[in-house]
Amino acid sequence: MKTYHRNFIYESKDFDNMCSFILEDNKLRKEHFIWHIGRIVDWKYNLSNFSRHFPDNYCRGAQLWFDYFNNPIGFVISEEFNNEFSILLKNAYSFLYPELLGWVRKEWGCKHKGLVTQAIETQTGYIKILESNGYKRNENIELTRVFDTSLYKNFMIEDLSISFLSMAENKDYSEQAILRRNAWPKTYSDEIDLQIKEYTRRSPIYNANFDFVLVNKEGRHISGCEAFIDYENNTAEIERVCTHSDFYNRGYAGTVLKACMRKLYEHNILTAFISGSYDKSIHLYGKLGHVKEYTRFSYECRTGE
Numbered sequence: 001m002k003t004y005h006r007n008f009i010y011e012s013k014d015f016d017n018m019c020s021f022i023l024e025d026n027k028l029r030k031e032h033f034i035w036h037i038g039r040i041v042d043w044k045y046n047l048s049n050f051s052r053h054f055p056d057n058y059c060r061g062a063q064l065w066f067d068y069f070n071n072p073i074g075f076v077i078s079e080e081f082n083n084e085f086s087i088l089l090k091n092a093y094s095f096l097y098p099e100l101l102g103w104v105r106k107e108w109g110c111k112h113k114g115l116v117t118q119a120i121e122t123q124t125g126y127i128k129i130l131e132s133n134g135y136k137r138n139e140n141i142e143l144t145r146v147f148d149t150s151l152y153k154n155f156m157i158e159d160l161s162i163s164f165l166s167m168a169e170n171k172d173y174s175e176q177a178i179l180r181r182n183a184w185p186k187t188y189s190d191e192i193d194l195q196i197k198e199y200t201r202r203s204p205i206y207n208a209n210f211d212f213v214l215v216n217k218e219g220r221h222i223s224g225c226e227a228f229i230d231y232e233n234n235t236a237e238i239e240r241v242c243t244h245s246d247f248y249n250r251g252y253a254g255t256v257l258k259a260c261m262r263k264l265y266e267h268n269i270l271t272a273f274i275s276g277s278y279d280k281s282i283h284l285y286g287k288l289g290h291v292k293e294y295t296r297f298s299y300e301c302r303t304g305e
């Protein structure tokens with residue numbers, strides 16, 4: 001069957017179609033998903049990367065493949081509009097992986113000294129193709145832990161000096177911004193940061209009921225996390241896990257994560273994913289009681305410039 005490809009078109013249904021593609025793809029891949037729905041939504045709505053302020057960058061940052069009947073069958077995407085990219089393909093079209101990889105080398109390789117992508121440990125066929133095309137595994141890995149939320153249905157916070165609240169209950173987004181700026185410092189003003197965060201909350205999957213914080217008696221947000229729900233597949237990916245540096249090493253991150261999973265269970269979301277690529281986060285998430293885990297390896301190809 002003939003296929004064709006083109007640039008992402010910002011003023012079209014391309015973004016909606018990519019979201020639908022990921023939801024459908026994850027029905028088959030289950031815990032071995034390539035991207036969860038929260039990641040693709042952040043690609044458009046999280047403007048903390050200023051490159052996302054300009055629609056033309058999206059046209060250059062994603063290439064979409066279609067079958068003869070104009071149905072989406074896969075795409076190449078650069079999350080941060082840099083040398084890192086991901087390839088997503090329907091299983092039936094996995095034979096096109098070398099074509100998409102070659103397109104990246106031709107179109108993006110000339111812009112960077114090297115290209116970087118990831119492969120899940122179970123994607124042995126893709127790994128062989130990467131290696132045959134000059135990609136080598138580097139030292140970077142990401143571990144994804146899979147959690148059965150029913151294991152946390154009876155979790156209780158014993159520390160009476162803190163409260164576990166959703167942002168639907170707390171509503172103090174200025175205080176939450178202070179927490180997140182402490183975790184991920186910004187080079188721009190606090191005013192711009194608040195505007196960016198407000199826009200991010202306009203995304204189609206943001207739900208204040210699953211945006212959680214631990215609050216002390218002074219009203220400070222001391223730790224937090226956010227769950228992105230895929231209702232089609234009854235899963236959640238927990239992101240934006242952070243603790244204010246004034247409250248490190250007191251177990252607050254583990255507390256907010258376990259309480260989050262209890263809430264997910266109460267809303268019939270039975271599977272949660274948490275990924276980490278840094279030693280500290282890998283260690284933390286490994287202590288929470290996951291039922292499965294798998295590794296994403298990073299592969300790099302030197303292209304010259």
